[in-house]
Amino acid sequence: TRTMDDILKCDLIISGSGWMSHLEVEVIRQAKLRNIPCLTILDHWVNYLERFGTEEETQPQMLAVTNTMALEIAQDKFPNRFIWLIPDLQINTYKQALRGVQAIPNCILVILEPVSITNTEFEINIEIILGLVASAISIKEARGLERMIVRLHPSQIDDPTLIRNLEALAGKFEISKGLDLINDLEIADVVLGMSSYALYISSMCGLETYSCFASNSTHWTRW
Numbered sequence: 001t002r003t004m005d006d007i008l009k010c011d012l013i014i015s016g017s018g019w020m021s022h023l024e025v026e027v028i029r030q031a032k033l034r035n036i037p038c039l040t041i042l043d044h045w046v047n048y049l050e051r052f053g054t055e056e057e058t059q060p061q062m063l064a065v066t067n068t069m070a071l072e073i074a075q076d077k078f079p080n081r082f083i084w085l086i087p088d089l090q091i092n093t094y095k096q097a098l099r100g101v102q103a104i105p106n107c108i109l110v111i112l113e114p115v116s117i118t119n120t121e122f123e124i125n126i127e128i129i130l131g132l133v134a135s136a137i138s139i140k141e142a143r144g145l146e147r148m149i150v151r152l153h154p155s156q157i158d159d160p161t162l163i164r165n166l167e168a169l170a171g172k173f174e175i176s177k178g179l180d181l182i183n184d185l186e187i188a189d190v191v192l193g194m195s196s197y198a199l200y201i202s203s204m205c206g207l208e209t210y211s212c213f214a215s216n217s218t219h220w221t222r223w
Helices: 023-033 068-077 089-099 126-143 160-167 181-185 197-204
Strands: 013-015 038-042 062-065 082-085 107-111 147-151 190-193 208-211
Touching: 013 023, 023 038, 062 068, 068 082, 089 181, 089 197, 107 126, 107 197, 126 147, 126 160, 126 190, 147 181, 181 197, 190 197, 197 208
Parallel strands: 013 038, 038 062, 062 082, 107 147, 107 190, 190 208
Antiparallel strands: none
């Protein structure tokens, strides 16, 4: 396990931009204070500004995105930053892995996201989460699928409120045990979600994919 001191000894730092964690923001801050070049990878299309807070010290120095949709948004939100479009190696790897799957998928996969901490156009609340799970149960029964798997966001694993609400639907689905998204996608016949990059990966890999925000004309699923 690397410590912050180990990271700050590097000549170049490449950081993520997960808005549910303060680690990336702190890395950006410390790199800027020490004049270490830091490239931040944006792997989504929402909350670009909210991810980095309001302080100048936590604003990204340089940015990289993996698709043209993200590039367009990043250029608008960060007009004075260097932004590079790089290959999406993760999607390429997933596509390759899924092409090698022999089993016939017979499962509906639900990819959850945490409740929004800011008011955004695609705000997520507990009602939306439970509604998505209920819709998935209906689809599972209508299609006669054998299994339904709910993939929690890492921040939800110890969320007592969410777990308590999901328990009301006990017996109709199982919680994902796979650490890697590919394990769940390999057995999925159809995938439901909201806005996550995991949902985008599912779509780009050719799986039947739906978002509860798809009716909104500005959502990425309509681009």
